[in-house]
Every structure is written in C-alpha cells, then in structure tokens.
Amino acid sequence: MERAVVQVTLFGLLLVLASTLPNKDDWNIYSFHINSTVTSRYATTVITSRVANRMDDSKEIEFQVRIPKNAFISKFRMFIDGQWYDGVVKRKEKAQQQYTEAVSRGQSAGLVSSVGRTLEEFKTSVTVAAHKKVTFELTYEELLKRKLGKYELQIHARPMQPVKDFKVDVYINEKAGINFIEVKGGLSTKALANAITRTHADKQAWVYFYPTEDQQKTCDGCGEQGMNGDLVIVYDVNRDTSLGDIKTSAGYFVHHFAPSSLSRIPKNVVFVIDQSGSMSGRKMQQTRIALIHILNDLAEDDHFGLITFDSSIFHWKRELVQANKKNLESAKTFAQNIQARGATDINAAVLEGARMLNAHPREGSVSIVILLTDGDPTSGETNLEQIQSNVRRDIADKFPLYCLGFGHDVNFEFLEKMSLQNNGVARRIYEDSDADLQLKGFYDEVATPLLTDVTMIYNGGTNLTQTNFSQYYNGSEIVVAGQITDNDIETFTPQVVAISRDRRVTFSNTNATVEYTGTDFDSHVQRVWAYLTVKQLLEKELLFSGPEKKNVKKEALELSLKYSFVTPLTSMVVTKPLGEKTDVLHKPKEGGPTQARPSPVGHRPSARTRNGKTRLLAHPGSFSRKQHKRYQNKFINY
The missing domain is CATH 3.40.50.410 (von Willebrand factor, type A domain)
Structure with a gap:
C-alpha cells in the first residue's frame, strides 16, 4: 500500500508531482510563522510550520520551503513526540557516503533545488503517526545587497491551504537610521493590503503580515489552496558620514561604504x-x-x-x-x-x-x-x-x-x-516576458560610476574580505568585514582611498568613534564576516587551479562547517526518528545548461527545466534501485 504524501509548501511551490495531491482533510497546517530579523543589513529568517496528521494511520509529511539564492541555510530541526531532531551540516563527501547508504536501502535523498530567478527550494519529509503533530523549523541567513539605492528582503508564500495562524513578522534594526521603508510585492495589494501593519521609528522598523483565512482565499493569486505570492520589504539607511557605517563586536568588524553627493564619472x-x-x-x-x-x-x-x-x-x-x-x-x-x-x-x-x-x-x-x-x-x-x-x-x-x-x-x-x-x-x-526590463535593470546598476580604483585600508585589521574594487556605482554599496588585531579598537583605523571624476580622494574621519555593538561571540558581525569570506572564497575557487584552488576550497569548507552554512561544499544531513530514512540536502550551483542539474548527494530523477521552473516527473521514492541507477548515470554531476 502506497504511503500518502502530504505536501507542506512554504515560500511557494512550482514543482508539479506526477502523483495527485492528497486530500486536504488528511492534514492540517495549523500554524505558519516567518520571523525575519535584519540587523545592519544582515537578515536571519526563521520559518516555523506546525502540521497535524488528522488520519487514523501514519502519513508522510513533505516539507518544502523557498529561500533566497544568496542565503545559506544554517539550521533545520523537527519536533516530534516531545523530541527535537536536528539537521547537521557535513562536508559533501561525508554526506555523499550517507546518501549512498540510503540509496542501497532503497531510500531516497532530498535536495535543495534551484527553482527561479531569486529563490531555491529546500525539501525533506518525515512520517507522522496517527493524530500526531510535527513542527518544522528552518533558519537561513543572508546579507542584503544594496541595488539602485535600496535593500530588498523577499518573502514568498504559498502554503497550499488557508492557515488559521498565519504570521509574518519582520524586525529591522539599523543603527545608522532608516531613511525609508516600503512594502511591495503581490501580497501587498488589494485584498491583503489591510493585513499589513508597518511601523517605522528612526532606527527601527516593524512589518507584520497577518492575513485571515478568508483573505488567504480571496486575494489575487489566492483560492482554495491559499496564498501564492510574495512580500518585498524595501528600505534604505541614512548616510551621514563619507566613511560609512562601521560596526565592531567581539574582535570582528563590518564596514558598509556607500558615499553620496559625488559627481558622476563620464x-x-x-x-x-x-x-x-x-x-x-x-x-x-x-x-x-x-x-x-x-x-x-x-x-x-x-x-x-x-x-x-x-x-x-x-x-x-x-x-x-x-x-x-x-x-x-x-x-x-x-x-x-x-x-x-x-x-x-x-x-x-x-x-x-x-x-x-x-x-x-x-x-x-x-x-x-x-x-x-x-x-x-x-x-x-x-x-x-x-x-x-x-x-x-x-x-x-x-x-x-x-x-x-x-x-x-x-x-x-x-x-x-x-x-x-x-x-x-x-x-x-531569464527568458520571461520582462527580459528587456532585466537587461535595462542591470545596466541601471552600472550606469552611474562615482569612484574608481577603490582601496579599503584597515590599520589594525586582519583576515579581511575583499578590499580592492575597480569601480563603485551610485546606488550600490561596498561591504568589507574582518577581524581587529588583538581586539584592540584603539589602534583600529579605517580609511578609503579612491579616484573620483577629477582627483584622488581619501575618506576618513579621525573624530568618529567606531561603534562597539556587544560581546556575543556568535554576533551578527562575526557571521557577516564568515558569510562574506565563504562567498568570496567560492568565487576564488572558480578562478584558481592547482594548489591555490585546493587551499581556498579547504578554507571555504572549514568556515562552512564552523558556521553550519549549507554551501556548494557542504550538505545538511537531516536526522530523523529511529527507523526513518535520512535525507541529505545540498545547495545547488548557479550555472551550467540547466537550473535543475543534480549533485552527487541529491540526485533527482527525470527533472527538467523550462523558463526557470523545475518540473519533477516522478517522485524519487517511487523508483526502484535499478531505475535510480539508470537515472543516476544519465545525469551529469557537478
């Protein structure tokens, strides 16, 4: 007897399964919360979904969420029968071994797949006993990138059914002060507009999105399967000093540099x-x-x-x-x-x-x-x-x-x-109807150069992220992070040297005090440094060869493991109750002929891509080991 598959889809679902959707009376998402905290442009988002099995027998609950492509998953856990089951980030080779063992037992592995322009999908499942509940909790982190004078925090939701307790809470804390904040996206208009509360007070802002069950059925893109759309929180910060915004904590610093009032360079x-x-x-x-x-x-x-x-x-x-x-x-x-x-x-x-x-x-x-x-x-x-x-x-x-x-x-x-x-x-x-706007949008990002040959200098700093930039464009931002030598803030002196339209310029402020934000070892400042360092090491790995490539890959792997980031070098092993299959989930790589090319630790049989959307023709659990091997050989690993 086939096990019914119950799908819980957060952040949207574009996968089309060959099997039909389960009867909605079998299951109930009774709580769906997204809590996102943005501190100095670094966003930590926690998705919590609580699901109840209404049936008299066990059911497999499938959990799928969409997260931004630039984000790193840093935590995942499930709460079942009074116990937490945690995902563990491992190097990809070790996860591969675990995956192979699972396949040899006829089990399937999960994956994180690339599903569109800005989002990718995390997927796992667990068996829930009759009339029992499960809580899924996923955490991911991302550094918001400034484009055209604003930051954007994207939240996409399609829970597949109206949810009684549906909440999105966003809290933004910017010491530099928030210049403006707006809420956009398909879920911010018409029927759902009054479900949004926005509060802005100098350095802090709050956005609450609490749609009722009726609103979730009647909004644009909504229906019996609930909402399907996104919220985009758009904001920028005040920029009082030419040197920018510098935060330090527990021996680490992050510097946001985005000077204004400069003449454009032809x-x-x-x-x-x-x-x-x-x-x-x-x-x-x-x-x-x-x-x-x-x-x-x-x-x-x-x-x-x-x-x-x-x-x-x-x-x-x-x-x-x-x-x-x-x-x-x-x-x-x-x-x-x-x-x-x-x-x-x-x-x-x-x-x-x-x-x-x-x-x-x-x-x-x-x-x-x-x-x-x-x-x-x-x-x-x-x-x-x-x-x-x-x-x-x-x-x-x-x-x-x-x-x-x-x-x-x-x-x-x-x-x-x-x-x-x-x-x-x-x-x-992307080959969509707005491709001309995508082209124009990219050009707009580089249309107004303000500085060239930008060099970021940090006396008393070490283990720095990238410090040399060929050009700085209006509306963008340069972000550098690093460690403060011996944690001695007194000797830490930042400076920026660059070329403007007609002269060499130096940005410094000897009278300014570098802001100290706390002593928490695992503060967001340190995680910004780790996030940026891993991102840049992965770029260097693409450029280098031989011993240099091996060294940067090793360093990126060590940091990914230390900070529990799911990156192209690591995978998350999702532990489950005794007797349950173990999933191995990886981060996809942008590039190559398709968006859905599987990795060694997350083979997905018979997947195709069209217009940036992955179509799944068959569930991996429905394949025999012989069939799985045939598909495994068919695909190209990266």
Missing part, C-alpha cells in the same frame, strides 16, 4: 550583442527594446560603441563616439535592425570591444564592456580557457567586463569565470 561603454541564430524570436526582440531604452539613458558626456556578432563582427561604428542626439538616433536605428543568424564567435567579439576601449582613452572617465550572449562559442576560437586567457590579456585589468547570459542553455560558468577574471560580474537573464 563613461565609455561598448555593448557586445550576440545575434547568432539561437537569439532569434523573442530574445532578439527583447534585446532590441532594451538597447533602445539604454541608449536613451546615456549622458551626453558618455562615449559608446555597439557591436553585434555571430560568426562575424558587425560594427555600428568602428570607434567610440559621443552620445549626442545625432549619434544616438543612428545607433537606435542600427539596434532596431539587428537580426539573428549564424554561429557564435564570442572570442573575436569581446576582443574587438576591448580594442575599441583601449583605442579611446579619456582622462577622467571610466570604461566598461557589456557582453550579452545566449550560448557557447561555436565559431572562431572555441576553447573556453583560451578565450578567457585572450580576454584577460587584452583587458589587462583596465576596465570591467560584465557578462549577461540569456536563457538556460548558456554556459553560465564560463561567463562567470570570465567576468570575475576581469573585475566584473555575470548575471543570468
């Missing part, structure tokens, strides 16, 4: 646009729309170039020109007539973009290359490492390269490594 930008055959249709149409909007936003003291490429390179003009009205109109006409065709010669195109910038040096300006492509190189030089070497040689650290990977067939890891090698970032553009 830019030289070359857009390198893939027009190969795979860009045909909506991709090309959206690219044309985005380009025209971007061209409209160029300032008259900017200079720009426009290249399209397939197996050949096509210039609008062979040299950079001023963004005056005449040139912009001509460029927009060129953009409107871009047609998709041919193969993909990424190497020649990016090198030509670098050549145009190198041939056009301007005192008091900054240069940028923006590449948009949707595929692998198929023409000219196709060796990925050779392309990366060629690009690095020609750019020579003189300007950043930003790579935008359009769609899910793009080799994102190749683009990410090439961007990191050249002081830029890679961003995936």
Whole structure:
C-alpha cells in the first residue's frame, strides 16, 4: 500500500508531482510563522510550520520551503513526540557516503533545488503517526545587497491551504537610521493590503503580515489552496558620514561604504550583442527594446560603441563616439535592425570591444564592456580557457567586463569565470516576458560610476574580505568585514582611498568613534564576516587551479562547517526518528545548461527545466534501485 504524501509548501511551490495531491482533510497546517530579523543589513529568517496528521494511520509529511539564492541555510530541526531532531551540516563527501547508504536501502535523498530567478527550494519529509503533530523549523541567513539605492528582503508564500495562524513578522534594526521603508510585492495589494501593519521609528522598523483565512482565499493569486505570492520589504539607511557605517563586536568588524553627493564619472561603454541564430524570436526582440531604452539613458558626456556578432563582427561604428542626439538616433536605428543568424564567435567579439576601449582613452572617465550572449562559442576560437586567457590579456585589468547570459542553455560558468577574471560580474537573464526590463535593470546598476580604483585600508585589521574594487556605482554599496588585531579598537583605523571624476580622494574621519555593538561571540558581525569570506572564497575557487584552488576550497569548507552554512561544499544531513530514512540536502550551483542539474548527494530523477521552473516527473521514492541507477548515470554531476 502506497504511503500518502502530504505536501507542506512554504515560500511557494512550482514543482508539479506526477502523483495527485492528497486530500486536504488528511492534514492540517495549523500554524505558519516567518520571523525575519535584519540587523545592519544582515537578515536571519526563521520559518516555523506546525502540521497535524488528522488520519487514523501514519502519513508522510513533505516539507518544502523557498529561500533566497544568496542565503545559506544554517539550521533545520523537527519536533516530534516531545523530541527535537536536528539537521547537521557535513562536508559533501561525508554526506555523499550517507546518501549512498540510503540509496542501497532503497531510500531516497532530498535536495535543495534551484527553482527561479531569486529563490531555491529546500525539501525533506518525515512520517507522522496517527493524530500526531510535527513542527518544522528552518533558519537561513543572508546579507542584503544594496541595488539602485535600496535593500530588498523577499518573502514568498504559498502554503497550499488557508492557515488559521498565519504570521509574518519582520524586525529591522539599523543603527545608522532608516531613511525609508516600503512594502511591495503581490501580497501587498488589494485584498491583503489591510493585513499589513508597518511601523517605522528612526532606527527601527516593524512589518507584520497577518492575513485571515478568508483573505488567504480571496486575494489575487489566492483560492482554495491559499496564498501564492510574495512580500518585498524595501528600505534604505541614512548616510551621514563619507566613511560609512562601521560596526565592531567581539574582535570582528563590518564596514558598509556607500558615499553620496559625488559627481558622476563620464563613461565609455561598448555593448557586445550576440545575434547568432539561437537569439532569434523573442530574445532578439527583447534585446532590441532594451538597447533602445539604454541608449536613451546615456549622458551626453558618455562615449559608446555597439557591436553585434555571430560568426562575424558587425560594427555600428568602428570607434567610440559621443552620445549626442545625432549619434544616438543612428545607433537606435542600427539596434532596431539587428537580426539573428549564424554561429557564435564570442572570442573575436569581446576582443574587438576591448580594442575599441583601449583605442579611446579619456582622462577622467571610466570604461566598461557589456557582453550579452545566449550560448557557447561555436565559431572562431572555441576553447573556453583560451578565450578567457585572450580576454584577460587584452583587458589587462583596465576596465570591467560584465557578462549577461540569456536563457538556460548558456554556459553560465564560463561567463562567470570570465567576468570575475576581469573585475566584473555575470548575471543570468531569464527568458520571461520582462527580459528587456532585466537587461535595462542591470545596466541601471552600472550606469552611474562615482569612484574608481577603490582601496579599503584597515590599520589594525586582519583576515579581511575583499578590499580592492575597480569601480563603485551610485546606488550600490561596498561591504568589507574582518577581524581587529588583538581586539584592540584603539589602534583600529579605517580609511578609503579612491579616484573620483577629477582627483584622488581619501575618506576618513579621525573624530568618529567606531561603534562597539556587544560581546556575543556568535554576533551578527562575526557571521557577516564568515558569510562574506565563504562567498568570496567560492568565487576564488572558480578562478584558481592547482594548489591555490585546493587551499581556498579547504578554507571555504572549514568556515562552512564552523558556521553550519549549507554551501556548494557542504550538505545538511537531516536526522530523523529511529527507523526513518535520512535525507541529505545540498545547495545547488548557479550555472551550467540547466537550473535543475543534480549533485552527487541529491540526485533527482527525470527533472527538467523550462523558463526557470523545475518540473519533477516522478517522485524519487517511487523508483526502484535499478531505475535510480539508470537515472543516476544519465545525469551529469557537478
């Protein structure tokens, strides 16, 4: 007799199971709470779901939540029959061994899967006895990133049924003072608007979201299965000093640097646009729309170039020109007539973009290359490492390269490594109706450079995160964390040196007192340092090879284990009552041809991706060991 599968879905569910959903009368989510505390832009979120089995026999309760992709899960536990069962973070190899043993017994392992632009999914299950209850509690942590002058805390909810005790509590504490706070997202409008309470008092803010059962049925995107949408808490902080906001605690510090009232620096930008055959249709149409909007936003003291490429390179003009009205109109006409065709010669195109910038040096300006492509190189030089070497040689650290990977067939890891090698970032553009807005949104983030060659200096500091940044853009923020040598705040002196539009500038404030926030060893300041350090070590691992790669991987692993972060190097082993299967849950890796590529510790049979959504064709527990092996061999591990 098959066991019924009861699904509890928090933070949304886009998975479609081959089996039908259980009868709602079998189970009851009687309490669903999300508590998020944000202290100095570092958010710790706890999801607590309480579920009752109404039936006269045992049922398997499946728990699924969505969390931000930039977050690290740091704790998970279940409360059953008066006892807590805790998840334990282990190195991936040890978790792999446990997974293999589970498979050999015909059991299935869980996973954390990538399900969209900003969210990924955590999943596990447990058997609950007749008329018994289970409590699930998940904690994750993330450093909120400032974009376009604001921070965003995203909460997505689809509990699959109206919940009597449904609460979202958000508390924000910013010592610098909160400049503004807004609540947006699909769950903040119309029928649910009066379920939201927002309070703002100088350095603190509270947001409460308490929808009634009736509201959960009648709002937009709601129905008999409850809510389906998101809340986005948007805010920014006051910025009183040019040096920024510095907090210290228990020998650690975190420095948020985002100076305002600076003159924008004119830019030289070359857009390198893939027009190969795979860009045909909506991709090309959206690219044309985005380009025209971007061209409209160029300032008259900017200079720009426009290249399209397939197996050949096509210039609008062979040299950079001023963004005056005449040139912009001509460029927009060129953009409107871009047609998709041919193969993909990424190497020649990016090198030509670098050549145009190198041939056009301007005192008091900054240069940028923006590449948009949707595929692998198929023409000219196709060796990925050779392309990366060629690009690095020609750019020579003189300007950043930003790579935008359009769609899910793009080799994102190749683009990410090439961007990191050249002081830029890679961003995936999703094939949705708003892809043109995604392209325009990314450009807006780098549209207004304010500083270049930014060096963060901390006399009396050690074990620092990244301290050198090629450019600082309006609306963004530089965050550095580290340890204070011998915990001696008296000798700790921060300073920032950079180049503005026309001169070298130094940011310091000798009269300011670095704020001391407490003595708790496990304070948020120390965890910000650990979070940033792990993130940056994982980027370095992508760039390095040989002994250097091994060393940074080892350091990232040690920190992940020490702070119980589920990262690409670690997995969470979910312990359960005696006789229950043990799940091994991993963090997916952004990159590769699909979003749903499984890792060695979380194979998911017959999963496909389309438009950023994972479709699960069969539950892993329904496969025999022989079938599981066949699917296991079919997939590629990363």
